Amino acid sequence: MKVTALGGCGAMGRATAWDLAENSAVDDLLIADADIESAEEFAAELPGDVDTAQVDVTNHEDLVAVIEDSDVVANALPYLFNTDVMEACLDADADYLDLGGLYHVTQDQLEYDADFDEADLVAVLGMGASPGMTNVAAAKGVEQLDEVDEVHIRTGAKGGAEGFAYSAKTILDELTMEPIVYEDGEIETLPALSGRERYEMPDPVGEVEGFHSIHSELATMPHTFDGVDTVDFRVAFAPSLVNIGEVLINQGLTSEEEVEFAGATFSPREFIDWYFDQQPAPDAVEEWKSFRIDVEGTKDGEPAQYRYTVVVESRLDDWGLKATAVWTGVPMAVGAQLLGEGEALTTGAKAPEELFDPGQFIDELADRDIHIEAERIE
Structure with missing residues (x-):
């Protein structure tokens, strides 16, 4: 091939x-x-x-x-x-x-x-x-059940370089766009950075604080998993990165409304995307990335819950790449x-x-x- x-x-x-x-x-x-x-x-x-x-x-x-x-x-x-x-x-x-x-x-x-x-x-x-492995893991959990009611997706990390772990534009979108959740059979839009929750991830990641974020799993799982009435997704970024997002939002720097400056017309968000795109990519360093998927429903007439977890670490010696x-x-x-x-x-x-x-x-x-x-x- x-x-x-x-x-x-x-x-x-x-x-x-x-x-x-x-x-x-x-x-x-x-x-x-x-x-x-x-x-x-x-x-x-x-x-x-x-x-x-x-x-x-x-x-x-x-x-x-x-x-x-x-x-x-x-x-x-x-x-x-x-x-x-x-x-x-x-x-x-x-x-x-x-x-x-x-x-x-x-x-x-x-x-x-x-x-x-x-x-x-x-x-x-x-x-x-995520999306990807999360979808596959959730599907495996759904296979174990006679009826599925809820799918909860959590991600977290340990280590890594300061700043943006991948595309700054994508991360800023995840931080600033209104997240989607599926609750009681209905799609709901929430404020950015809402739904903060502390949760435990597998070692060595441990406890992290996550929040609702816009993600592709919500575009498909409510329709592909028959009978499911709740699907949500939370991501845990480094606190310093979340702080950056909060500052940008609070100062209006993620606005798409155009302004004029020095003879040019652009939106604050356009400038922010351009600026971060000019910064050098962070070095590949040791880190661990993790997710936890909880799939809940019934099996043989009784409540049942299956959990799927993964931890992936950097491959610095052979590929020179971080876990992300x-x-x-x-x-x-x-x-x-x-x-x-x-x-x-x-x-x-x-x-x-x-x-x-x-x-x-x-x-x-x-x-x-x-x-x-x-x-x-x-």
């Missing part, structure tokens, strides 16, 4: 590319990126012969030409490009994966379901850590392999919980030393 890692020399794309380059099921790997020099330097680090291509994803014809002989396109670009890449994959006759669309873009992507189904193609919407990249990029590589091998459960543009057998996916992760642990809570 041939896989194109789009944005493959970015932080998350590097983990996907490393895994694919080490995978004997992948015959050809292409690193496609706007920064061809970085792509070529990175490709030289990978095992085997890895091709590179410069690509402008805003140019539809250019993008189609780059990916047209690919079986699978693993899209590690910022989420606002997701629908552009999906349209190119339809024209190039290639299966597709991405790292999520922060709810609203995911909703737009679901509109392509019929197009991908008619083309006998698969588009996996959100196949990183590893736990996001590796699941997308697993998904790309399964798509290329024809293991998707159906066609169309859908979430991971509909497209992959959760047991098979969890086994593939375990082969890569990412272990999702299961526990029945009594």
Whole structure:
């Protein structure tokens, strides 16, 4: 199979590319990126012969030409490009994966379901850590129950560099956009940074403080898990990062309303996104990323709860990547392999919980030393 890692020399794309380059099921790997020099330097680090291509994803014809002989396109670009890449994959006759669309873009992507189904193609919407592994783990929990009532998703971390662990724009969106929860069968919009809660994550992460955040799981799980009436998601960022978000919000610096300054017209948010994008990426350091999924319902007529947890650490010695990249990029590589091998459960543009057998996916992760642990809570 041939896989194109789009944005493959970015932080998350590097983990996907490393895994694919080490995978004997992948015959050809292409690193496609706007920064061809970085792509070529990175490709030289990978095992085997890895091709590179410069690509402008805003140019539809250019993008189609780059990916047209690919079986699978693993899209590690910022989420606002997701629908552009999906349209190119339809024209190039290639299966597709991405790292999520922060709810609203995911909703737009679901509109392509019929197009991908008619083309006998698969588009996996959100196949990183969260969304991605979280969806697969939740699906495994739902399998254990006769009826599912609630799904609660919690994420947390320990260690890592100060500042933005990945795309500053995406993190600021997670901090400042109004989160969505599904309560008692109804979608509800909440204020940014609301629902603060302290919760315990597996060692060595321990206790963290999280809050509701906009996330793609809420765009699909209320519809894909029959009978569920509550789904929520909380993320725990470093306190210093949350403080940055609070200051920006309180000072109006995340506003999309345009202002004029020094002869230019722009919004405060546009400037903030531009400024943080100019800052150097933090070094890869030791960290641990974790999630906890609680799936509640009934089994044999009795209340039942299953918990799924994972802890992923940095891979500094071999890949030179922090845990944030590893736990996001590796699941997308697993998904790309399964798509290329024809293991998707159906066609169309859908979430991971509909497209992959959760047991098979969890086994593939375990082969890569990412272990999702299961526990029945009594």
